[in-house]
Amino acid sequence: MVLPTHPRYESLMLRAKMVEAYKNGILSDSGLIAHGRGEAFDYLIGEKTTLNAHKAIQAAAAALILAVYPVISVNGNTAALASHEVVILTQSLDAKLEINLFYRTSERIKNIRKILEDAGAFEVLGVEEESVTIEGLKGPRSKSSKIGVNQSDVVLVPLEDGDRTEALISNGKFVITIDLNPLSRTSQKASITIVDNLIRAIPHLVREVDKLKNTSKSELRNIVNNFDNQLNLQDSLDLIAQNITTKKEKKIDKTD
Numbered sequence: 001m002v003l004p005t006h007p008r009y010e011s012l013m014l015r016a017k018m019v020e021a022y023k024n025g026i027l028s029d030s031g032l033i034a035h036g037r038g039e040a041f042d043y044l045i046g047e048k049t050t051l052n053a054h055k056a057i058q059a060a061a062a063a064l065i066l067a068v069y070p071v072i073s074v075n076g077n078t079a080a081l082a083s084h085e086v087v088i089l090t091q092s093l094d095a096k097l098e099i100n101l102f103y104r105t106s107e108r109i110k111n112i113r114k115i116l117e118d119a120g121a122f123e124v125l126g127v128e129e130e131s132v133t134i135e136g137l138k139g140p141r142s143k144s145s146k147i148g149v150n151q152s153d154v155v156l157v158p159l160e161d162g163d164r165t166e167a168l169i170s171n172g173k174f175v176i177t178i179d180l181n182p183l184s185r186t187s188q189k190a191s192i193t194i195v196d197n198l199i200r201a202i203p204h205l206v207r208e209v210d211k212l213k214n215t216s217k218s219e220l221r222n223i224v225n226n227f228d229n230q231l232n233l234q235d236s237l238d239l240i241a242q243n244i245t246t247k248k249e250k251k252i253d254k255t256d
């Protein structure tokens with residue numbers, strides 16, 4: 001048992017949650033590895049929502065409010081970590097919620113649908129309704145609900161793989177992602193990348209949507225247009241570099 005006094009308590013509890021989700025058939029085995037990769041980057045950004053991430057969250061909220069047909073795409077990791085918050089965000093935006101899995105099995109679809117419905121979702125797409133293929137994409141991830149991602153103008157894809165992000169962009173979608181790795185193909189290709197742990201970013205996004213809901217369309221457009229994703233990613237990389245240097249210096253200080 002991990003005691004709350006353990007210095008890595010929160011991180012270890014998250015791991016336990018992921019292992020549980022794997023055992024319950026929500027998370028894929030690779031999802032556990034993806035979580036580990038995320039942990040490493042989270043450590044490097046300081047395990048908190050940075051100023052850069054806040055800027056991206058604000059732009060993402062504005063883009064989602066402006067969207068005509070917003071869709072939130074959910075995979076195993078997102079369902080395991082933030083099903084309640086995702087459902088709240090969906091309802092607050094009047095968006096569609098769609099399951100899209102890399103490792104798609106009917107069992108996982110059933111389990112993820114259940115936790116989303118238990119969290120309050122009225123409608124979960126990507127299950128068994130009519131689907132179409134996202135152009136330029138192969139495999140199970142290419143499936144898109146006819147009334148879901150297929151029709152979207154803005155799509156939120158927390159934790160996505162690069163191929164799907166690229167395909168969504170080339171199909172004319174405005175893609176918002178949440179990815180702790182600023183160098184990933186998804187981070188680099190998305191329209192807006194929130195470099196943050198989705199466990200923190202999604203609740204922040206919910207609050208930002210609430211805050212900006214009554215803002216004029218022209219002001220919202222200004223927020224989106226003034227956001228530069230490449231610049232924001234570079235700021236996150238600079239922060240990581242700075243954190244590594246500072247920690248290195250601290251260590252040298254201690255040993256000296």
Ligand code: PTJ
Pocket residue numbers: 027028030031033034035036037038039041075076077081100101102103104159160161162178179180181184196197198199
């Ligand atoms: O549920 P499925 O079948 O769709 O499986 C999805 C996985 C996660 C296996 C698949 O999308 C995958 O392989 O992902 P990758 O390519 O490993 O990418 C995961 C990215 O998300 C990496 O860049 C991680 O740094 C990042 N990441 C991991 N955990 C989090 C995260 N970003 C934000 N919040 C997290 N909690």
